[in-house]
Amino acid sequence: GGCSKSEPTSAPQAKSETAVAPQAADTAQQAAADKTPQSGVDYHSFANTDDYRVQHLDLDLTVDFSRKILEGEAQLQVKRLNDKNPPLILDTRGLDIEAVRAGHGDKLEPVKFSMGEKDDHLGTPLKINLPKNATRVAIQYRTSPDASGVQWLEPQQTAGKEHPFLFTQAQAIHARSFVPLQDSPKVRITYNATIRTPKELRAVMSANNDPQAEKDGVYEFEMPQPIPSYLIALAVGDLEFKPMGERTGVYAEPSLLDDAAAEFADTESMLEATEEVYGPYRWDRYDLLILPPSFPFGGMENPRLSFITPTVIAGDKSLVALIAHELAHSWSGNLVTNSSWRDLWLNEGFTTYLTNRIMQNVYGDERYKMEMALGYDDLQATLEDRPDSDEILAVNTRGRDPDEVFSDIPYEKGSLFLYELEQKVGRENFDQFLLDYFNHFSFQSINTEDFVKYLNETLLKQYPDKLDAERIHEWIYEPGIPEGAPHPQSDAFTKLDPVRQQWLDGEIAAKDIDTSNWTFHQWKYFLDGMPEKLSDEQLKELDSAFGLTESTNNEIAFSWLMIAVRNQYQPAYPRLEEFLTSIGRNKFLRPLYRNLVETGQKDLAVRIFEEAKPGYHPLSVKVNSWVIYGEDKG
């Protein structure tokens, strides 16, 4: 599968034998990428990024499904930031380092290297003694079968059941489990890759994929824009492509392709709507890759190719806000990036705010208000659930596993903060601010203090009568939500409250409620607002009137199963088991397992989890082990 250098449709380029000269990123982009954040340490990386900055990666990996490993070579182009010449320290986790060479260009000589002490959360530092002035390092290595950032799927875990599948998930600190590098979002690199696969499979990456690439077992990729390591991504499987618009298309297993292309047909409109307000799309194409159901998230914003769960293919476009979210990351997160995981809200709060705006633009005001109101309700639930320290936007992640700190606080509280700014200065003025912000920091990694400094120099200075520095500080550095914060509501929801109450009071039968025009949002609101306890009769009446146990909409099924678990409604338990063993998305798994444990049903949780575990992503095994066993059982 030769893949062209820049245009996704040109003929495969002849492959040179020596290491491909690093593609010079656009110098302005690289200069932006090299800007060291003004402050802030990344506690989740061993890399000595004050001495060296990796600028480019040339990767050459062979995919071995029989041994479940990736093996080959990573060549790093390294920029020296001083003349001290200390060892180059890189992040690894579970990598078997075979040999290391260093030097200039393709004149590389073997050099001494050593593995440091292993850390439970961070993995193992790789220390490399560099010859004076060496700027290129070549590391021969292989990954381990249980690499934390790679899932190897057997054919029966895929839609087609014939071929194996693999995909990587690097966010937050899992790139180091499949590439040795400076695994910190403060470092931005361009990359080229050669991926060698079994001939019947196709490889795709967060790079310039070529849908015409011949399935000959060798695929070449280039990512010419500097990106943080958590956005390096690879998938290999029985993948075909279907275009949806001029710059958008979908990769999926053949049996899913048509449904996925129909479900996400509005992606091009979303792309255009976002560009109109927030500036040009910098990444050439915006394609989607549909993963098998074990994918642990709704989506992952890998540049040029968002990885998407099949659980949002609902048949009615009801769950496409997820696509808007991953697309919006092309501005917030991928173009302007958090320089450490403490600052995740810069990625996710901005992206959640942009998602709501895209949904309003493409699907209208009512849907916008429902999405905002559901987000607000999720935030309230999480604020009750998390310790105060985790409610802070610039959250202290030091010494903690980012996967454990992760919640929807940076998403929904961050978005609500930006919504308040919009309400105070006016939407047009706020959009101008965001446009300027994305342009000012494009291809840079910044931290919370960089953002606050920029806000003080712009919006706060322009509207001193409308904005208050102390309140902004409270939003960012204090737990909870400031007094008087906006509370988004939806008429489509508020009119459901009396209907739900009339049913609960026995004044109306479930079958007499007109649900014919309800969107998934209204179903979710109606079900999530049910009291903690319902009688068996009530549960049976809801289920028989609305067919909830058999709902094919995974969000509706999830809300219903949460009710079924806390009421031990046995008729839904076969569906519960099928749901937990066939889907790997933690947004659904964690609350259901927690609900089972907290309602005295731990034995059932253990039995289902142990049965489902071989099919779960390593991340899902880890985070749900915490929920069920209260510790990391691996």
Ligand SMILES: CC/C=C\C/C=C\C[C@@H](O)/C=C/C=C/C=C\[C@@H](O)CCCC(=O)O
């Ligand atoms: C404050 C926490 C700091 C860092 C955590 C960063 C990442 C943690 C990792 O576990 C999650 C990464 C990927 C998330 C991908 C998609 C999410 O935006 C959506 C998750 C919910 C869903 O499934 O829709």
Ligand SMILES: [Zn+2]
């Ligand atoms: Zn996101």
